[in-house]
Amino acid sequence: MQDFTFSTTRTIVCEAGAADRLAEHCRAAGAGRVLLVTDNGILNAGLLDSVLPGFDSADLRLGIFDRVEADPKSATVEAAVQAARTLGAEMVVGFGGGSSMDVAKLVAVLAHGDCRQSLEELYGVGNVQGPRLPLLQVPTTAGTGSEVTPIAIVTTGETTKAGIVSPHLQPDTALLDARLTLGLPAHVTAATGIDAMVHAIEAYTTAHKKNPISDMLAREALSLLATNIATATHRGFDLEARGKMLLGALYAGQAFANAPVAAVHALAYPLGGRFHIPHGLSNSLVLPHVLRFNAPAAAELYAQLAQTIMGVECPSGSAQKKTAALICWLENLIAELGLPAKLRDCGVTEDSLAQLAADAMEQQRLLVNNPRMVTEQDALAIYRAAF
Numbered sequence: 001m002q003d004f005t006f007s008t009t010r011t012i013v014c015e016a017g018a019a020d021r022l023a024e025h026c027r028a029a030g031a032g033r034v035l036l037v038t039d040n041g042i043l044n045a046g047l048l049d050s051v052l053p054g055f056d057s058a059d060l061r062l063g064i065f066d067r068v069e070a071d072p073k074s075a076t077v078e079a080a081v082q083a084a085r086t087l088g089a090e091m092v093v094g095f096g097g098g099s100s101m102d103v104a105k106l107v108a109v110l111a112h113g114d115c116r117q118s119l120e121e122l123y124g125v126g127n128v129q130g131p132r133l134p135l136l137q138v139p140t141t142a143g144t145g146s147e148v149t150p151i152a153i154v155t156t157g158e159t160t161k162a163g164i165v166s167p168h169l170q171p172d173t174a175l176l177d178a179r180l181t182l183g184l185p186a187h188v189t190a191a192t193g194i195d196a197m198v199h200a201i202e203a204y205t206t207a208h209k210k211n212p213i214s215d216m217l218a219r220e221a222l223s224l225l226a227t228n229i230a231t232a233t234h235r236g237f238d239l240e241a242r243g244k245m246l247l248g249a250l251y252a253g254q255a256f257a258n259a260p261v262a263a264v265h266a267l268a269y270p271l272g273g274r275f276h277i278p279h280g281l282s283n284s285l286v287l288p289h290v291l292r293f294n295a296p297a298a299a300e301l302y303a304q305l306a307q308t309i310m311g312v313e314c315p316s317g318s319a320q321k322k323t324a325a326l327i328c329w330l331e332n333l334i335a336e337l338g339l340p341a342k343l344r345d346c347g348v349t350e351d352s353l354a355q356l357a358a359d360a361m362e363q364q365r366l367l368v369n370n371p372r373m374v375t376e377q378d379a380l381a382i383y384r385a386a387f
């Protein structure tokens with residue numbers, strides 16, 4: 001067996017209603033001034049209504065930065081850092097989907113009094129020096145797993161998405177409260193759920209750092225997500241299904257935090273950057289085509305996942321046959337969830353495909369993890385197939 005190291009968020013609280021006690025968790029962490037980073041949609045959906053009163057009675061000073069947008073820009077990170085400095089924040093809470101949680105991670109680093117780095121200096125792997133402020137994450141989508149990953153993704157310039165990866169970004173605490181996800185709209189539930197499934201699939205087949213703990217988590221994640229994604233999408237108020245989706249997304253996050261994702265994400269990011277297609281949907285659009293491309297190199301592993309997801313419905317026979325069944329199963333799922341399956345249905349133009357392929361080549365941090373090497377020509381062929 002290969003040597004490996006596995007890290008994750010130190011404390012995980014999973015409890016329906018846990019968010020109502022957020023103030024207690026902040027006080028227990030020793031903070032007097034807390035900046036909560038979120039977005040306007042979360043605020044308008046009333047998700048903070050039962051959270052805020054706890055802060056009045058807890059003698060805590062709470063600042064709210066609610067200007068995070070989907071696929072947050074670097075300017076948004078800078079504005080949130082400024083809000084933290086103005087408040088004199090001693091702790092940061094990310095409250096939302098991956099966008100809010102990722103911004104919160106960077107605020108925790110950049111708003112620390114001892115930080116001498118700028119945001120530009122952080123991009124890439126291992127460039128964050130730390131220390132940072134205490135960091136608690138409350139996910140409201142069952143998708144990115146950002147509450148347990150040492151990763152933040154920022155939109156730089158107009159069209160490019162760049163990653164920051166560092167142990168300093170690993171949150172201290174993840175607080176999972178499935179009640180927060182009950183009102184998540186169907187299309188967001190579906191897309192973010194597919195994102196989580198992709199995290200598990202890509203972690204399981206990664207060319208680097210594949211390890212037995214991530215494998216175990218990826219399989220369990222897929223089992224939970226595959227069983228519950230349709231119910232969570234079509235019957236949003238099913239608390240049981242919502243809870244399992246949240247846990248599945250967390251497991252998938254733990255898996256890929258230690259066994260990194262690959263070409264599905266590398267080809268998804270340009271779709272987010274150029275066409276503002278949400279992260280989960282971007283993944284969903286290229287997923288079947290990347291798996292088909294990878295099959296010659298990864299069929300044995302895909303066959304194992306097909307067995308995990310499809311159980312008795314998985315056909316017997318060769319790994320190739322099982323891989324084909326897995327891809328077909330995923331395509332049917334995407335249709336059943338009501339997600340568009342073609343780039344052309346999401347505003348992508350045919351004459352942009354070459355540019356997208358060139359952009360995807362910039363994502364070498366991810367492409368090196370793919371089980372099969374991807375050239376620019378390959379990327380273009382995959383986009384064409386997805387078009």
Ligand SMILES: NC(=O)c1ccc[n+]([C@@H]2O[C@H](COP(=O)([O-])OP(=O)(O)OC[C@H]3O[C@@H](n4cnc5c(N)ncnc54)[C@H](O)[C@@H]3O)[C@@H](O)[C@H]2O)c1
Pocket residue numbers: 039040041042045047069070071072096097098099100102140141143144145146149150151152153180181182183184185188192195279280
């Ligand atoms: N850090 C990581 O490890 C990691 C991994 C994958 C993706 N990402 C990044 O995360 C971002 C995507 O995050 P996301 O997919 O969670 O979406 P998001 O955070 O962008 O949120 C999407 C939308 O859903 C709304 N929303 C969220 N929760 C809601 C709820 N409970 N009820 C009603 N509305 C709700 C938000 O207001 C927003 O409009 C992208 O920037 C992506 O690159 C990060």
Ligand SMILES: [Fe+2]
Pocket residue numbers: 144195196199265279283
């Ligand atoms: Fe993702």
